[in-house]
Amino acid sequence: MFELVAPDVSFHQSFIESHGEWDGAHQDGAGLFPDDNVSTREGFAAWVKRLTDAEHAPEKDGIVPCTYRWIIEGERYVGAIAFRHYLTPYLLNSGGHIGYGVRPSDRGRGAASWALREVCDRLWVQGEPERVLLTCDYANEASARTIERCGGVLEDVRTGTDGRDFRRYWIGIPASLS
Numbered sequence: 001m002f003e004l005v006a007p008d009v010s011f012h013q014s015f016i017e018s019h020g021e022w023d024g025a026h027q028d029g030a031g032l033f034p035d036d037n038v039s040t041r042e043g044f045a046a047w048v049k050r051l052t053d054a055e056h057a058p059e060k061d062g063i064v065p066c067t068y069r070w071i072i073e074g075e076r077y078v079g080a081i082a083f084r085h086y087l088t089p090y091l092l093n094s095g096g097h098i099g100y101g102v103r104p105s106d107r108g109r110g111a112a113s114w115a116l117r118e119v120c121d122r123l124w125v126q127g128e129p130e131r132v133l134l135t136c137d138y139a140n141e142a143s144a145r146t147i148e149r150c151g152g153v154l155e156d157v158r159t160g161t162d163g164r165d166f167r168r169y170w171i172g173i174p175a176s177l178s
Helices: 009-022 041-056 089-095 111-126 141-149
Strands: 003-005 066-073 076-084 098-102 131-137 153-159 165-172
Touching: 003 111, 009 041, 009 076, 041 066, 066 111, 076 111, 089 131, 098 111, 098 131, 111 131, 111 141, 131 141, 141 165
Parallel strands: none
Antiparallel strands: 003 066, 066 076, 076 098, 131 165, 153 165
């Protein structure tokens, strides 16, 4: 059974195994930047602290307060999901409120749909926001299906600065409860 937990150093080894599965690809929802050193215990601990501090951090350089949660199954790190507390103009155009990623070996098991519903349910309990924006690459059919399964309604398709098309979806809160 999946759980959502705050980032924790106890998942270092499992995260490293997951990180290797991504083979250098960007891990949506993980808050992992190219300069982050997650291979050492010290570097991993510093990264985990940055993630947990992000929930109450002031906006800086376009980075807004963000709540990170890890999708786990027992002691296994399965993926990550992040909720940005509000949208800047950039995030409104192409980033959205919520980003998520599931390690390749755990895809197709429903972890992303479960985590997205869980986050939406928690937002509903908190009473904000009324809706959330999610984006995904146009070619990422699996992510589009996940968002649609959780009540996502396609608003439009846009072209990013990299020339690739992406989809923009809105999920009304508490649409995921139905």
